[in-house]
Amino acid sequence: MKKWLLSSLFILVIAALAACGGGSKEEASGDKDEKAEGLLSDSKLTVGVTAGPHEQVLEKVKELAAEKDLDIEVKVFTDYIMPNIALDEKDLDLNVFQTIPYLEQFNEDRNLELVEVGKTLTFPMGIYSTKVKDVKELPKGAKLGLPNDPTNGGRALVLFESAGLIKLKDGSGNTPTVKDVEENKNNFEFVELEASQLPRQLDELDAAAINTNFAIEHGFKPAKDSIFIESKDSPWVNVVASRAESKDDEAIQKFLDVYQSDEVKQFIDETFEGSVIPSW
Template identity: 65%
Template sequence: MKNMKKILLSIVSLLLVAFLAACGGKDTGGALSEDKLVIGVTAGPHEQVMEKVKEVAAKDGLEIDIKVFTEYVMPNTALAEGELDVNSFQTKPFLDNVVKERNYDLVDIAPTLTFPMGIYSEKFASVDELEEGAKLGLPNDPTNGGRALILFQSAGLITLKDGVGDQATVKDIVDNPKNFEFIELEASQLPRQLDELAGAAINTNFAIEHGYVPTEDSIFIEGSDSPWVNLLVVRGENKEDPVLEKLLKAYHSDEVKQFIEETFSGSVIPSW
């Protein structure tokens, strides 16, 4: 009987420890710290720019802890769940789609960068050279997929149904003169799969990460007037927190703008 009591006490103790541990995660409620932010970015240019922002912000007493992601799903999940205070990697259409699908309370607070999407090819030097029935890759998420289709249309490769805008899918192609086959892949995988495709529409951050120089290596690219501006995003409850003013002051500084212009030579555009 004594042994049984000891076993029961041990089980209760373990359950109590587990409960306390489960309650020890980061609370998603409440104000942000006044002097430290945890910011999520995607690898590549967003990471490089945020490292510069971190350097500038430190002069104003703001510490930035950068968390790097290699895809587009987890930065919003991590922000919504309180593992991040801010993220920097997405456009307004992408954010709106995530908020609608997952019911996250996330809002944008400021513009950051524009990454002109380009069409890349290991086999052809011009979109005019693409052959009948060629396989073209594009991102498989709704926002970037629609953007890629608009890019293909701008390049004269297809025609989309009137009025579909950035909600376009491959089902909205109404004219495909060369009978291109469209292969939808996760955005970060497109550079790695490019040698198996005739061409692909690739987001600039992933193109740069793979070693491409968008203004030199793409065979067609969005113009400098691209409306696809990236954003700083926070939880709705924190959008008025004073610490964010320090972040914006650092990010929108002349020092950061100069860094972007000198580092990326027009492939990444400061958009404030």
């Protein structure tokens, strides 16, 4: 009799545990299906950023979003690859760290479908000079410095064209080389140097296109000290990226409303004093 009772109790316990386990599995499966469909939570988003200005701005966005019942979890990365991998694999809902050309190239290289959903910041490349106050004052035959790597070198040439110094061949895109210079009426000489060396060599040049981070390291304030600077509609504006499947989600629009607010713009202006430009 006792053996029968013990056996019955054991069967009941196993059945109960199985029922609980079955419910959890079903619930987990439901969560997985919702995630697979690209649906985002209305009250929480996980957003990836790179360390530095992007992180600082997102912390401010997080603070303001909390007032609108939107919880933002910030994940910080130290490279430019993992934020997109994490977004594609649904470990992130959004990321904020990259320019449009970089996003397009990453999608092409990795066969991904990540899309821009909103603009954020521009770290403007500027033209600097210790000899002239305006690009129009550059003499014929002036030496123009530019980075010697393909991405930043091409960006510099596009900047020179925007400043009216040269004309590039049609179709040269965002990464032209000096071979793509079609018109150079003033016979400017292009001096290609390591990007970090350009500020140090500026006195030996008539002008140079310098990345914001190296300009700041050298003591320049881009908005004040450059003689020409990229505009807000530069293709190198940084963007918020999402998966294509969730780009129209209401939670993303809620996030953008906070990010692209006057409060965040004021924070950026006061914190970075023109070195980082709100570009929405």
